[in-house]
Amino acid sequence: MKKEPRMTQATKMVLREMLADPAAHYYGLQLIKATALPGGTLYPIMARLERAGWVTGDWEKSVAHIAEGRPPRHYYQFTEDGAEQARAALAGAYQPGQRRRLDFGMPWPDLPGMPQ
Amino acid sequence: MNQPADPASTDPVLAGLLAHISRHRPGADAQLITRGYQTAAYWHQGQTRKSGDPYLTHPVAVATIVAGLGADDQTLCAALLHDTVEDTPYTQAAMRQEFGAEITGLVAAVTALDRAPAEQVSAACADDAAAVALAGDRRALVIKLADRLHNIRTIRYVSRAKQVDKSRQTLAVMVPLARTLGMDSIGAELESRAAATLRKRPGSASGGLLAVAAALLPPEARARWRAEWLAELQVLPTHREQLRFAVQIVLGIGRLAVTLYQPAAAIRRAFGAVLTAAVAASGLVAGGWRAALAVTATVLAVLATVLWTLHSHDRTQRLADLIRALRGHR
Numbered sequence: 338m339k340k341e342p343r344m345t346q347a348t349k350m351v352l353r354e355m356l357a358d359p360a361a362h363y364y365g366l367q368l369i370k371a372t373a374l375p376g377g378t379l380y381p382i383m384a385r386l387e388r389a390g391w392v393t394g395d396w397e398k399s400v401a402h403i404a405e406g407r408p409p410r411h412y413y414q415f416t417e418d419g420a421e422q423a424r425a426a427l428a429g430a431y432q433p434g435q436r437r438r439l440d441f442g443m444p445w446p447d448l449p450g451m452p453q
Numbered sequence: 454m455n456q457p458a459d460p461a462s463t464d465p466v467l468a469g470l471l472a473h474i475s476r477h478r479p480g481a482d483a484q485l486i487t488r489g490y491q492t493a494a495y496w497h498q499g500q501t502r503k504s505g506d507p508y509l510t511h512p513v514a515v516a517t518i519v520a521g522l523g524a525d526d527q528t529l530c531a532a533l534l535h536d537t538v539e540d541t542p543y544t545q546a547a548m549r550q551e552f553g554a555e556i557t558g559l560v561a562a563v564t565a566l567d568r569a570p571a572e573q574v575s576a577a578c579a580d581d582a583a584a585v586a587l588a589g590d591r592r593a594l595v596i597k598l599a600d601r602l603h604n605i606r607t608i609r610y611v612s613r614a615k616q617v618d619k620s621r622q623t624l625a626v627m628v629p630l631a632r633t634l635g636m637d638s639i640g641a642e643l644e645s646r647a648a649a650t651l652r653k654r655p656g657s658a659s660g661g662l663l664a665v666a667a668a669l670l671p672p673e674a675r676a677r678w679r680a681e682w683l684a685e686l687q688v689l690p691t692h693r694e695q696l697r698f699a700v701q702i703v704l705g706i707g708r709l710a711v712t713l714y715q716p717a718a719a720i721r722r723a724f725g726a727v728l729t730a731a732v733a734a735s736g737l738v739a740g741g742w743r744a745a746l747a748v749t750a751t752v753l754a755v756l757a758t759v760l761w762t763l764h765s766h767d768r769t770q771r772l773a774d775l776i777r778a779l780r781g782h783r
Contacts, residue, residue: 366685366698376685376698377705380678384712399469401517407606407688411681 342385344426347378351386352423355413359420362395362412383413391419460487470513474520474529482526486516489530492551496541503610511603512536518599522636528592531559535596539564562593563600578629594630598639601627605646620647649690659686659699666699666706671713678709704755 342348350372355363369379386392393416397409415423461468461483467490474481493512500508516532524532530552537543538560549557569577569587577584588594605623608616624647631640660683667679682702689695729752736748 364685365681366688369698375701375705376682377701377703377708379705380682380702381705381708381712384709388712388715398465399473401473402684408680408684410684411677 341422341426342382342389342391345382347372347374348382348385349427350374351379351382352427355392355415356420356423356427359415362414364410364412368413386413386419390416391422392416393419460491466509466513470516470520473517477520477523478525481529485526485530486533489533489552489556492543493533493537496537496543500540502607504607505610508536508540514603515596515599518602518639519595522595522599522639524592524595527555527559528596531556531563531592532596532599534560535563535600559590559593559596562589563596566593566597574626578626578633581633584630584633591634594634595636598627598631598634598636598643602639602643605643605650608646608650616650620650623647624651645690659692659695662696662699662703666703669706669710671710674713 351368351374354368354371355361365376365379365383368374368383369376372379374382383392383394387394392413394411394413397412402409461471467487470490471481471483471486474486475483490513494509497508497512502508502511512533512535515535516529519528519532534548534552534556538545538548545557545561548560566588573583573587577587584594585591588597601623604619608619611619623643628640628644628647631637631643663679663682663686667675667682670678682699686695686698689698732748732752733745736745739748
């Protein structure tokens with residue numbers, strides 16, 4: 338199993354942006370604009386997500402880039418179970434304000450010397 | 454119809470074009486457009502654009518643009534054929550026989566626009582009726598504007614003198630014409646691109662920076678990241694934004710390199726130490742204490758910037774969370 342990427346704030350921002358439409362293709366500059374992260378932060382994150390197998394990259398296939406007079410883009414898309422893993426990771430990631438509720442909701446073990 | 458195979462199934466460019474057209478106008482005559490495409494493909498065969506792309510990419514691009522404007526079948530077909538009579542042995546008579554008078558008339562009107570007298574053109578810029586009278590058909594003007602738009606989008610491949618010439622003519626004639634016809638988005642793009650070309654000095658610091666950054670990556674990953682960044686770079690409108698994009702990538706290249714190389718933590722720490730020492734030493738060797746001071750200051754500034762950018766996200770996020778927590782859990 339591949340290692341889960343570190344859930345930094347920046348990684349969470351990227352994942353939230355991509356989860357807005359998990360089936361869509363995203364390119365780097367688009368995510369940079371949407372998250373306001375600098376490119377030097379975003380591309381390493383994409384590389385880590387690719388390495389973890391959550392996201393795959395592919396070159397643009399449509400003819401749109403010819404009409405727009407630019408080279409084909411590199412697009413990122415969630416893999417089959419990538420979106421699910423990302424959602425789970427986001428839900429599991431520490432979120433302020435939840436901790437207190439989590440602590441109260443947790444049943445305390447009532448027998449201190451309870452055997453395994 | 455006993456065609457052996459659907460031509461769109463063997464030609465991805467045609468398939469893409471047809472898909473694009475049917476998105477904008479579901480009832481489009483795919484057969485007519487396929488015929489126009491195949492004729493253009495036949496006659497432009499072997500010709501190339503200045504970019505090195507097959508010449509056919511240009512009529513396809515023009516058709517793509519006019520399709521986005523909601524053009525009808527005749528306009529789409531004429532857009533595909535708009536350079537055939539002028540630039541290939543294909544004749545007007547042959548076109549009339551194969552495609553009828555309407556499409557041939559449109560193509561002829563597009564070609565004639567280049568040779569229209571100057572005073573007529575300037576009148577057309579100011580007045581919708583004069584513009585339509587000039588071309589004989591409003592649709593010919595739409596094709597002409599799409600033609601110019603694609604040429605301006607790919608203008609970096611032609612000589613600098615031609616870039617300046619075309620950009621000036623675009624600002625003087627094409628932009629007002631687009632506005633007169635109510636095609637404001639095309640007018641705006643023509644204007645910003647032509648103005649940017651006239652402003653731009655040749656040479657690209659940003660491209661150079663990105664090449665240097667990519668050189669620090671593992672060899673097998675270099676080409677991919679460089680191509681990806683160059684593609685992004687080219688859609689940024691101003692030199693300033695391109696430079697900012699490139700500088701940000703350079704600032705983060707260490708992180709990307711570490712991710713791609715995936716060294717063990719120990720190697721990573723050693724790499725950082727060696728890098729710091731090397732930078733300080735190279736400053737001393739290169740030019741004494743002054744250079745060492747300058748290099749160290751630069752490195753510290755870069756480090757501070759990186760750390761600050763890294764932390765500012767956390768900080769703003771934390772502040773936002775704090776405010777949310779205060780409001781929600783009072």
